[in-house]
Amino acid sequence: PAPPLGESTVDEPKPVMIELNLQYRGGGLDGAVARVEELWQLVGATGHPVVVAEQYMAGELTHQQIQNITTADSAGGDWPKRAIFRIWPDFQVHRQIDASGATVKALPAQRSFAAYGAGIVWAVVDSGIDGSHPHFLADHTLDDPSVADLHRDFVSGSEDPAQALVDDDGHGTHVAGIVAGGLQRWKKDDPERRALAVEKRKNNGAVGGNDPILVPRSVDVELLNGIAPLAKLVSLKVLSEFGDLTARTARVMAALAYVRQVNAAAGKLPRIHGVNISLGYDFLADWFGCGQSPLCLEVNRLVLSGVVVVVAAGNSGYVTLNASQSDVTRFSAAITINDPGNAENAITVGSTHRDAPHTNGISFFSSRGPTGDGRPKPDLVAPGERIMSAAGGQHLKDIQRAQFPGYSAAAYIEDSGTSMAAPHVSGAIAAFLSVQREYVGKPDEVKRIFMSSATSLNRTRDFQGAGLVDLMRALQTP
Structure with a gap:
């Protein structure tokens, strides 16, 4: 026309x-x-x-x-x-767990409270975790006896833990690297140790801009650590290159049920203390009441069993309108929280700038509240823009294909989204629980503490939730 x-x-x-x-x-x-x-x-x-x-x-x-x-x-x-x-009036063009850890005050909390996440176990429901990445080796993040037998691949249905430590996509490895692990103790006495950190630059020559230019940058190996570097991780692999939405949702629900079963079999002391879910789908209003989908209900059920569940809010905050209906075709929209972020008991996390959140506010893509039935969400925000973390799967293949001089097996790449924001909160809570162990098994109290201690960015509730996660203040909140 x-x-x-x-x-x-x-x-x-x-x-x-x-x-x-x-x-x-x-x-x-x-x-x-x-x-x-x-x-x-x-x-x-x-x-x-x-x-x-x-x-x-x-x-x-x-x-x-x-x-x-x-x-x-x-x-x-x-x-x-x-x-x-x-x-x-275009957006700012610039660059980074080596930068964002300071934003959530993970480093001061480590120095002041020894909040490293020791003794805490966090499950990552995602595309798997690359068990060979150096980020997870030095501190036995994935092969410690407390977690070595717990990894599961819900794509193939295999009970072999090794199958869940393969990540063809790279998303799960990146998310896991933000929660825990790190290079601080990797090859500590080797003067030649180094890591390759790669930024993504927009490639206007690519179709849809989907093939970014990769550019290496200098990085301090000592700072390439998760928010709770000594926490242990459980890989619950639910995503692969294949499978429709229904299949993926069913796998996520099976993974959450598995966590409940593991903890029930453990007796009084749970083996898995928290779960990170950096995936989801748009709220389907025609199918379920908001927050009442089977996946949301399974999240609530897991929280009621004593497990903290942290969920990405979604990247649906910037939408496209039918051009025939308006001169303005792209804008931020409310009521865009994804499932299972609509679950009442989940800690739903939106995204903000990695090192200047007060100046730059909430990320344009971060899904906004309230929920479709009028409840306040998100709950917190955390850094989610251009976050540097462990590269695995397709991310690693892209780096290898670029053939950068001095390529090292310790490869890192930046990525953006609420998928990166949620593990900052997961890591912060794992670090908190390693110090304040009386709150293990009390997810509602944990949520209250982190929301009440969050730092306001002076944005509206539907954008920032209670505010930016602040580990130092949480550790000092009764």
């Missing part, structure tokens, strides 16, 4: 304001100005950008040219080598 009268399909130049990087290593502000002028010509923009108030450059770019100039600038390397800090 023809576009509405007066609407153009041409990508016309629009006024933009480029904020320069004040720390640009290529010659400070003068160098940044020269670099932007060079990039301006490279992307075929018309005219010349004008310096405004010393730190900005104004001109006109098409939407495609904005994307291209950002991509070209980021290809220059690490942050200090980029001339562009931000293009208004």
Whole structure:
């Protein structure tokens, strides 16, 4: 159909304001100005950008040219080598468990309270965990006697624990690396130990932008640790490359039932203290009352049995509207919490910026509350943007294919989503329980403490929940 009268399909130049990087290593502000002028010509923009108030450059770019100039600038390397800090009104372009752990105050909690997660076991319901990754070796995160026999693969139905320690996708390994494990004690006395950390840069030449440019960056091996590095993990593999939504949901429910069975068989002391679920699906209002789906009810049941369940809120907060109905086609939307995040007893986690949450607020993609039946959600927010964690499965294959010089088996990659935010909360609670063990088996009390001690980002309740998880304050909350 023809576009509405007066609407153009041409990508016309629009006024933009480029904020320069004040720390640009290529010659400070003068160098940044020269670099932007060079990039301006490279992307075929018309005219010349004008310096405004010393730190900005104004001109006109098409939407495609904005994307291209950002991509070209980021290809220059690490942050200090980029001339562009931000293009208004476009989103900020920059970079990271080595950075986000400080945001939830995991490091101060370790120094002050020895909150390392020792003695706590957390299950990760996901695509499996790569048991060969160095992140999980030094502290026996997956092969400690307390968990070695508990791993299960619900895709194949195998009871062989080794089958759950294979991750063809990489999502589960990335999530697990945020919760626990780390490199701090890996090859401690080897002066040659190193890790390869890879950032993702947008590739405008790829179909749908789904093949990002991978760029290595420097990283401190000592900081590549989970939020609760000494906690032990149980891999409950429920996702693979195949299977429809119904099959995947059934597997998740089977995994949750398995946790209940394991703890019931253990007697008075549970073997699994918490569960992370960084997966879900859009709330299906035509099928169930909100929070009453079989999966939500199984989550509630597990919590009532004494297990903390942390769930990602979902990445449905930024939606697309039918273009024939409105001139504005993409916007943030309320009532977008995914199942099982709608479960009343779950701790549902939204996403915020990894190291500047007060400034940048809630991630544009993070699902918003309230629930479809009017209950407040999410419960908390945690860092979920460009989080660096262990690379496995397809993530690792992408890195290997790039053939970076000095490639190491300890490979890390960044990823974004509430899937990355939820394990920050899981790790924080595991660390908390390792210190405040009287709260083991009391998930409602744990939820109350973490919500009451959260730091407000001064955003609305439907966006931030109770606020940003704060491990230090939680440890000091009665």
